[in-house]
Amino acid sequence: MKKTKSKYYVVWEGHQTGIFDTWDKCKKQVDGYAAAKYKGFSTLEEAKSAFGSNAWNYIGKGAKAPLSKTLSKAFGEPLKHAICVDAACSGNPGILEYRGVNIVTGQEIFHRGPFPEGTNNIGEFLAIVTGLAFLKKNGLALPLYSDSRNAISWIQQKKANTKLVRNAKNKELFELLDRAIEWLHNNSYDTRILKWETKAWGEIPADFGRK
DSSP: OOOOOEEEEEEESSSOEEESSHHHHHHHHHHHHTTTTEEEEESSSHHHHHHHHGGGGGGOOOOOOOHHHHHHHHHHOOOOEEEEEEEEEEEEEEEEEEEEETTTTTTTEEEEEEEEOOEEEEHHHHHHHHHHHHHHHHOOOOOEESSSHHHHHHHHHSSOOOOOHHHHSTTHHHHHHHHHHHOOOOOOOOOOOEEEOOOOOOTTOOSSOOO
């Protein structure tokens, strides 16, 4: 029988900090904790080294060298002066959160959630709209990266093609969704929304590190 690969999770900021050997243990420390900082690592040695360092040395550093010359020629390098967004959902539907990160500094610029019943597509869509609103409010002429083709398509259509059913548990999330769609219809923006090419560049810097 094939042995399951272990993973270790570092929590720099949470209810309790430390290194945890399962996602469930890590999740207990970060759920409901505003601006929690955490990331998964393949080995205990990597986790120990990361825990003894600044979180921003690891969070928001998802970009890596292209996987092949072919991909490098096809996509080039990602723009550094940009922001990026991502979502994480534990289940489908499940506990959802999303955030935006400044690629230049690696700093988290917004973080929403957790929401008790959502989907990854909804989170990715809300993350883009939140990023667009952030850039417009602050007068920043920066492009925005997302790794979700579905969410980018929803933005272009100015509607969320979700099959998730509204209920009491996800009421707050759907209220955010309604406001996001309204924002798209009532606001103009010049922001370039770009696809983050994960196969060429590695995980998007806003990734939650749960893979």
